[in-house]
Amino acid sequence: MSEIVTFTIDGRRISAEAGQTILAAAQACGIYIPRLCHKDGLTPVGGCRVCTVRVNGRPASACTQPVAAGIVVDNDTEELRSWRRQIVEMLFVEGNHFCMFCEKSGNCELQALAYRFGITAPRYPYLWPKRDVDASHPDIILDRNRCIMCGRCERTSRDLDGKSVFGFVERGIHKTLAVNADARLADTDLDLTDQAVNACPVGAILKKRTAYRTPVGQRQFDREPIGTSVETRAKLTIDGGEPR
Amino acid sequence: MVTHSNTRRIEISPVTRVEGHGKVTIHLDEANRVTEARLHIVEFRGFERFIQGRPYWEMPVAVQRLCGICPVSHHLCAAKAIDHIVGGAKLTPTAEKMRRLMHYGQMFQSHCLHFFHLASPDLLFGFDSDPATRNVIGIIGANRDLAYQAIMMRKYGQEIIKATAGKKIHGTGAIPGGINKNLSVAERDALLVDIEQMKKWSRDAVELARQYSVTNIELVKTFASYESNYLSIIRRDGAMDLYDGGLRAIDAGGSTIFDHVPNAEYLDFIREGVRNWSYMKFPFIRSLGEERGWYRVGPLARMNTCDFIDTPEAEAARKDFKALTNGRPNHMTMAFHWARMIEVLHSIEMIERLLHDPDLQGTDLVVSGERAREGVGIIEAPRGTLFHHYRVGDDDLVTMCNLIVSTTSNNEGMNRSVRRVAEDCISGQPTITEGMLNRIEIAIRAYDPCLSCATHALGKMPLIAEIMGPDGNVIDRKVREP
Known part of the structure; x- marks a missing residue:
């Protein structure tokens, strides 16, 4: 049996298995730490920084930082909430995100986090980048307007599907999601049944002809705002022992 | 604004702020007879x-x-x-x-x-x-x-x-x-x-x-x-x-x-x-x-x-x-x-x-074919x-x-109605009244165009009508506050 270590998040004492990430340990105890680039089952990379916490005062990404005995983790502080809000706002202005008619609306993690953080409009100017739509594949559409460069598709395709369909090219503001072919998604070996097709947290990779099938009010985050499943489902092991 | 030498122009702008700004222009000759009346939609949606x-x-x-x-x-x-x-x-x-x-x-x-x-x-x-x-x-x-x-x-x-x-x-x-x-x-x-x-x-x-x-x-x-x-x-x-x-x-x-x-x-x-x-x-x-x-x-x-x-x-x-x-x-x-x-x-x-x-309680919701x-x-x-x-x-x-x-x-119809009201109510009148402006709007509003929504009771924009002299100077101006 693995070693159990004890530490605190926002002053609450948490028990976790040594080697667990802070994000996973918190989640097991019913504490939701927001994240975009990480998905359960994928190797974490700490890319988006939405899960940033302070560990003994130093910023760290909760999805990659392992727990250690006695560490003091700050998660739900005004400073960290503000940082996370700003990251999400920057993601909104960096792409072309039109929630009002996006078919991912209601099932989109970026939108759901914006709602969770109370973002009504980003404070930064929109960049309105020119991005391409690749609709060449008969069953899957790649809309780069909505890509937040989280890399979930890349890791899922490589690690779970064993295909490496997706990857990134260029740097900085010019960084673009590319496909493993000369130009088009249709020329890759991406298949409708690949897990990578379902890996996108936003509306960049979508199955064709499935849009708007779920009525408003019954979509994923209509029924359960992001994070609440973690917060209500899990048993807490905190002082007092009462579920949150 | 260009005006012809012997004409005056009344402009109602904006008529609206909904899905396209609109304005009305009414051209008068030297005897204050209406020579032209138009409803312009001046915003492009694309x-x-x-x-x-x-x-x-x-x-x-x-x-x-x-x-x-x-x-x-x-x-x-x-x-x-x-x-x-x-x-x-x-x-x-x-x-x-x-x-x-x-x-x-x-x-x-x-x-x-x-x-x-x-x-x-x-x-x-x-x-x-x-x-x-x-x-x-x-x-x-x-x-x-x-x-x-x-x-x-x-x-x-x-x-x-x-x-x-x-x-x-x-x-x-x-x-x-x-x-x-x-x-x-x-x-x-x-x-x-x-x-x-x-x-x-x-x-x-x-x-x-x-x-x-x-x-x-x-x-x-x-x-x-x-x-x-x-x-x-x-x-x-x-x-x-x-x-x-x-x-x-x-x-x-x-x-x-x-x-x-x-x-x-x-x-x-x-x-x-x-x-x-x-x-x-x-x-x-x-x-x-x-x-x-x-x-x-x-x-x-x-x-x-x-x-x-x-x-x-x-x-x-x-x-x-x-x-x-x-x-x-x-x-x-x-x-x-x-x-x-x-x-x-x-x-x-x-x-x-x-x-x-x-x-309405059926469950067969979608069909597709060729x-x-x-x-x-x-x-x-x-x-x-x-x-x-x-x-x-x-x-x-x-x-x-x-x-x-x-x-x-209804574009042509609204334009004709504006022209008709202008001819019936404004032509030959030396000054324009708020009631005249309202009649122009009433004519447009009867069609319930998308641009009617804000023209009237709920509107926050004043209607402005100006009579321009031959040299383009404003010689009469009426503002109707909302």
């Missing part, structure tokens, strides 16, 4: 262009965003066009009836909003009444029951939209080849609770509009009126059908120009003209040419084109309406209001009929015939979009 390259299934949800007033009409019209793309034009009974229910809910709430909130202050208080109270707040003060009824009727229509589209504004109910939900028994029963009240209020509204028309018949006969052609879709048996049917056009005498034209062939019968002073196009009937082929759409047009209405109370009201002109086409612009309320009554009768139809590259949808929106036309590539992205919006079809 939807037809920027939805190119988007996947076709986005159209019903994306294109409805061009309007915040009648999005349901665009939502359904786009869906009808896209149905052809997916080979699903023959909907299941549940899907078609859910869409119809949504559409009648939209018709009901939109017409009520226009009549009670926007138009009724003119009708109840008079064209020259104090603008400080000639608005919906004035209605609340003067007739609390009517104001309450207006709000509750609008709410009822919005609840129907929510139950069918998922949201009161900009929902997602209609999807290519069908609908994404049925009507639960709980939703149905909740809507049935108030149906009798809504029917009663609808009858009252018809009576209010009828009374206005017959009491003020001399005004109604002439104000902003013009003979014109009329266009709508029509059911195979000649009944008014707001959701589906072939195109019918009649001339000013009531003779048929064309009938039961399949939607996909609309371009063989309708063309759009362009003029250099307005971003809004000027559609016309191709066989008659641009000069004579302009036509009007909307409630008045539908009363003129249909042979009958397929609900008993609205049909009785229609006969009453037709009796005013001995069965001939009614060209009275102010009769739009009466016709609109007859459609409110028809809509609530259809809503009741549909709510009692068990097909993929096509082109689709045309035509629907009767509250403001008139609405066309959506898309071409789609093999990669499912839209390559072409053509929209003829109801208000666009």
Whole structure:
């Protein structure tokens, strides 16, 4: 049996298995730490920084930082909430995100986090980048307007599907999601049944002809705002022992 | 601003702030006679262009965003066009009836909003009444029951939209080849609770509009009126059908120009003209040419084109309406209001009929068939015939979009009405009064164009009218505060 270590998040004492990430340990105890680039089952990379916490005062990404005995983790502080809000706002202005008619609306993690953080409009100017739509594949559409460069598709395709369909090219503001072919998604070996097709947290990779099938009010985050499943489902092991 | 040496120009700008700014210009000669009067739509929206390259299934949800007033009409019209793309034009009974229910809910709430909130202050208080109270707040003060009824009727229509589209504004109910939900028994029963009240209020509204028309018949006969052609879709048996049917056009005498034209062939019968002073196009009937082929759409047009209405109370009201002109086409612009309320009554009768139809609880929601590259949808929106036309590539992205919006079809009609009012009320007058400006607006407002929404009671923008001297200097200026 693995070693159990004890530490605190926002002053609450948490028990976790040594080697667990802070994000996973918190989640097991019913504490939701927001994240975009990480998905359960994928190797974490700490890319988006939405899960940033302070560990003994130093910023760290909760999805990659392992727990250690006695560490003091700050998660739900005004400073960290503000940082996370700003990251999400920057993601909104960096792409072309039109929630009002996006078919991912209601099932989109970026939108759901914006709602969770109370973002009504980003404070930064929109960049309105020119991005391409690749609709060449008969069953899957790649809309780069909505890509937040989280890399979930890349890791899922490589690690779970064993295909490496997706990857990134260029740097900085010019960084673009590319496909493993000369130009088009249709020329890759991406298949409708690949897990990578379902890996996108936003509306960049979508199955064709499935849009708007779920009525408003019954979509994923209509029924359960992001994070609440973690917060209500899990048993807490905190002082007092009462579920949150 | 350039003025001709011996003319003056009155400008009303903005007329509105909704889905396109509008302004009115009236040119006067040295004897203050009107030489020209125009309604300009000065904002460009560009939807037809920027939805190119988007996947076709986005159209019903994306294109409805061009309007915040009648999005349901665009939502359904786009869906009808896209149905052809997916080979699903023959909907299941549940899907078609859910869409119809949504559409009648939209018709009901939109017409009520226009009549009670926007138009009724003119009708109840008079064209020259104090603008400080000639608005919906004035209605609340003067007739609390009517104001309450207006709000509750609008709410009822919005609840129907929510139950069918998922949201009161900009929902997602209609999807290519069908609908994404049925009507639960709980939703149905909740809507049935108030149906009798809504029917009663609808009858009252018809009576209010009828009374206005017959009491003020001399005004109604002439104000902003013009003979014109009329266009709508029509059911195979000649009944008014707001959701589906072939195109019918009649001339000013009531003779048929064309009938039961399949939607996909609309371009063989309708063309759009362009003029250099307005971003809004000027559609016309191709066989008659641009000069004579302009036509009007909307409630008045539908009363003129249909042979009958397929609900008993609205049909009785229609006969009453037709009796005013001995069965001939009614060209009275102010009769739009009466016709609109007859459609409110028809809509609530259809809503009741549909709510009692068990097909709405069906679970067969979507069909698909052979993929096509082109689709045309035509629907009767509250403001008139609405066309959506898309071409789609093999990669499912839209390559072409053509929209003829109801208000666009009424462009020439509104311009003629503005000209008529200017000639009747302003021509030869040395100064302009607030009442004159209001008459111009009343003429435009009768059509319930999308740009009417903010012109009046709810508007926050003042109307500005200026008389320009020959040298372009302002020699008289009136500002009407909202």
